[in-house]
Amino acid sequence: MPTFQTVKGFRDFLPEDCARRNYIFARWREVAARHGFVEYEGPTLESTDLYRKKSGQEITEQLFCFTTKGEEEVSMRPEVTPTLARMAAAKQRDYPKPMKWFQVGPCYRYERQQRGRLREFYQYNVDILGESSPAADAELVAFAIESLRVFALEPGDFVIRLSDRRLWADFAAKFSLDEEKNAAFLQVIDKMERAPEAVTDQKLQALGISLAQVKEFIASVDENHPTFAPLRENLSARGLWQYVKIDPGIVRGLAYYTGTVFEAFDVKHGLRAIAGGGRYDNLVGLLSDGSVNLPACGFAMGDVVLGELIKVTPAAQAAMDQWMRNAAALDVYVIIADETQRSNALGIVQRLRQAGLRTDYSFTAQKVGKQFQAADNAKARFSVVVGAEYPTLTLQNMRTRFKSEVAVDALEQKLGEALAEPETGTLLA
Known part of the structure; x- marks a missing residue:
């Protein structure tokens, strides 16, 4: 091969x-x-004559130039x-x-x-x-x-x-x-x-x-x-x-x-x-x-x-x-601790994404520990655990590991307040 x-x-x-x-x-x-x-x-493709007129015939030595099927002389733009x-x-x-x-x-x-x-x-x-x-x-x-x-x-x-x-x-x-x-x-x-x-x-x-x-x-x-x-x-x-x-x-x-x-x-x-x-x-x-x-x-x-x-x-x-760390980091990782709650968890994922939060979750059933590891790998600032206690959720600061319980209807508000805090803030600390 x-x-x-x-x-x-x-x-x-x-x-x-x-x-x-x-x-x-x-x-x-x-x-x-x-x-x-x-x-x-x-366009990235122009008539070769455009460059010839500006710089002379010798410019073609520096061009990716070719003739199209329609017999047009064209070049990929050098500038x-x-x-x-x-x-x-x-x-x-x-x-x-x-x-x-x-x-x-x-x-x-x-x-x-x-x-x-x-x-x-x-x-x-x-x-x-x-x-x-x-x-x-x-x-x-x-x-x-x-x-x-x-x-x-x-x-x-x-x-x-x-x-x-x-x-x-x-x-x-x-x-x-x-x-x-x-x-x-x-x-x-x-x-x-x-x-x-x-x-x-x-x-x-x-x-x-x-x-x-x-x-x-x-x-x-x-x-x-x-x-x-x-x-x-x-x-x-x-x-x-x-x-x-x-x-x-x-x-x-x-x-x-x-x-x-x-x-x-x-x-x-x-x-x-x-x-x-x-x-x-x-x-x-x-x-x-x-x-x-x-x-x-x-x-x-x-x-x-x-x-x-x-x-x-x-x-x-x-x-x-x-900048790259911030750009790559998730706001929230949703952890599905009870597979019977997956439908509710998917609803939460959709709500958070529609609220503009960078959110991810596991596509398949996984142990909670592995999901937390995925959250760490994704540099998520917070995790939301959806378990048997639903509609009560566990919101965790992934930097400090401190947790609090939050009702599902108050999740977006609580997350908004937490994400507005500096990385070293006291909310959920």
């Missing part, structure tokens, strides 16, 4: 893995709600920004500006698998459309910071490295680079930190620029540069500038960025970028052939690198573990 495994770069999500993923999603959505963003979704731009171009008149939208969903890239990078991953996409003010850029940076702080990550755990593509446009203009050479130049700068100096210098020399000139330019830009003044003032007012470091070496390799660009990095563990984004004022116009001009900025954060960072940060891991 063949043994089947997951496709390379894809993942199984066992219950505990799903819980970790759901924790990340819940925190992302929590931050989005606090910032007044609304959720949208697009969501082109889909958002397509949707915005078609429907932006129906929405007041700015459009503050976010999305959580899977993306696919046919790339070499390594730490922090898989071929299937979940991505958090946050965008503001229809607003050209630097206040929108600052809002996004603040949003990215809060999207990390919500995981119990602190200033010593991560940093936002901030730059602006307009600085590099001014630099490249001094060397009269055409559009093709400028794109090649930005690709070199984007990879400069990871590439050997000799390789970087060779590529720059081919464009008529020296590595020494680039380094001199980078050293000349600091947080007092006037380009960053609006963001510095905005984020300082929020107490968030401490998370930001001006770093002109951040350019974001994608050609569509037009202004502010930033990436979030961990400080201690040398992981890949956790998040990245910036301003892309021309993309909607490009994908609509100029029929819609809509300024925009956004960022994306992936679950893979973030999951790695949570794993190696004790406070973040502890916060996730606590």
Whole structure:
């Protein structure tokens, strides 16, 4: 018999893995709600031409692309920004500006698998459309910071490295680079930190620029540069500038960025970028052939690198573990001590579930001790014993083991009071 495994770069999500993923999603959505963003979704399959138009023919090397039975060239989405731009171009008149939208969903890239990078991953996409003010850029940076702080990550755990593509446009203009050479130049700068100096210098020399000139330019830009003044003032007012470091070496390799660009990095563990984004004022116009001009900025954060960072940060891991324990725990386990009372016990189970309580019970007749063990395994906060004494029930705090008797008609009220108590509360103690 063949043994089947997951496709390379894809993942199984066992219950505990799903819980970790759901924790990340819940925190992302929590931050989005606090910032007044609304959720949208697009298809996971798009026309390959959508990505070609945005990034050129070479992008197909990174795509899961194929031809359908209807002879359509399609690709599994490697990112969501082109889909958002397509949707915005078609429907932006129906929405007041700015459009503050976010999305959580899977993306696919046919790339070499390594730490922090898989071929299937979940991505958090946050965008503001229809607003050209630097206040929108600052809002996004603040949003990215809060999207990390919500995981119990602190200033010593991560940093936002901030730059602006307009600085590099001014630099490249001094060397009269055409559009093709400028794109090649930005690709070199984007990879400069990871590439050997000799390789970087060779590529720059081919464009008529020296590595020494680039380094001199980078050293000349600091947080007092006037380009960053609006963001510095905005984020300082929020107490968030401490998370930001001006770093002109951040350019974001994608050609569509037009202004502010930033990436979030961990400080201690040398992981890949956790998040990245910036301003892309021309993309909607490009994908609509100029029929819609809509300024925009956004960022994306992936679950893979973030999951790695949570794993190696004790406070973040502890916060996730606590959430998972609470999410997995039952409110009540109904123990059937007398099988002649099973029908009454099932009625209680149904009532408690309809009251919104996480409730479980044994499907088959079992010894009371085994049912209590099941309640402990399910981390139930309370048990309700249904026995020969029905309609009198025994309500037990599974943490303290203290019990009280309660009439069946008063069960929901008594449980509601008990569950409202802190874990260390005195009710049923």
